[in-house]
Amino acid sequence: MKEFAQRLLAHETASRKPVGADKAAAFRVCEKLRLSLGRFMGVAGYRSLLSRALAMAGAKIQWLRGLHVQADGKLEGLAELESKLNEEQIAQGEVALVVELLELMVSFIGPALTSQLIHDVWPRTDLSEFEY
Numbered sequence: 001m002k003e004f005a006q007r008l009l010a011h012e013t014a015s016r017k018p019v020g021a022d023k024a025a026a027f028r029v030c031e032k033l034r035l036s037l038g039r040f041m042g043v044a045g046y047r048s049l050l051s052r053a054l055a056m057a058g059a060k061i062q063w064l065r066g067l068h069v070q071a072d073g074k075l076e077g078l079a080e081l082e083s084k085l086n087e088e089q090i091a092q093g094e095v096a097l098v099v100e101l102l103e104l105m106v107s108f109i110g111p112a113l114t115s116q117l118i119h120d121v122w123p124r125t126d127l128s129e130f131e132y
Contacts, residue, residue, distance in 0.1 A: 001099050001102055001103055002095060002099050004102070005095050005098040005099045005102060006095055007125070008029050008098060008118075008122065008125070009025040009026060009029060009091075009094055009095065009098060010025075011122060011125065012025040012028045012029055013025045024078055024090060024094060025094055026075075026093070026094035026095075026097050026098055027075050027078065029098050029101075030050060030074075030075050030097070030098075030101065031074065031075075032121045032122075033046075033101065033105075033117070033121065034046050034050070034073045034074065035121075036117050036120055036121050037049070037105075037117065038073060040109075040117070041109075043071075043072060043073050046073045047069055047071070047072075047073040049101065049104055049105070049108065050069050050073060050075070050101060051069045052100075052104060053097060053100035053101040053104050054067060054068075054069060054075075054097060054100075056100045056104075057093070057096040057097040057099070057100045060096050061089075061092055061093040061096045061097075063081055063084075063085060063089060063093055064093050064096065064097060066080065066081050067081075078090075102114065105117070
């Protein structure tokens, strides 16, 4: 799952498409998943899922505890932390957060639906390495 999360983050870093183009790759991944999952499970459901992923990732990467999830499911707080972190620390935190989010998706909605939602958001992504 870690390698797959890294691939999604690398894709977002390279693309810098309109949704959150000024934000870190993990924020863009979460934002795209928020839009897709929000239709499926509602804003409150997605917010709960992301909040749990953030708590779990924050247990491993301490600086993630400085982020929080807004009522609409958007992540915030990185701007205040960026000056205190180096690129490697940010990258480790992004991977940890996306891994936790993907693993929770697989746990709660199953691998088939998770794969379909990922394919809907990133249609050109090779899902053959998506392990669950």
